[in-house]
Amino acid sequence: MAIKTRAYSVDGKREMTIDEFKRWLKKFDNDKDGRISRDELADARRVSNGGWFTRRKSKRIIRSVDANGSGFIDDNEIKNLAEFAEKHLNVRILHW
Template identity: 45%
Template sequence: MKQFIAFVTTLDTNNDGCISYEELTQAIRNNGGWFARWKANRALKGADDDRNGFVDQNEIPNLVAFAEKELNVIIVT
């Protein structure tokens, strides 16, 4: 789990402490994902508790849970 959370934090390409829709979209594309914009939009809606348009450090567990449930990502602990 810690490795996946560390990976997720690397998605913050501008180092502002938050993961944006654009950063999620690019990460999905870079990893060969189809429908990157659609998946990024769903991920953001599923993870962004405060609805500010970004996934911040406190919301990363939400993004992990979304990836496991909705994107069928298997995270081995």
């Protein structure tokens, strides 16, 4: 279940809308609580990249985008994760 997008930009980044990004990410919300945990983020990253994404690195990402310090990424923090993905995961989010 890789990140499926409509196109790649000229610079090779995957392009998707914020809604496509949210839908893709919610597929990994295994317990359906509306939040993405460190383990769920690790699963999402592993699947999208085809490689392993360490729990330690996913913990760092959670800390960097988790505005309220809950240890989870909720709907209010998805934009933070999208910004992180643009900077570090070769993704371009369209139509903010």
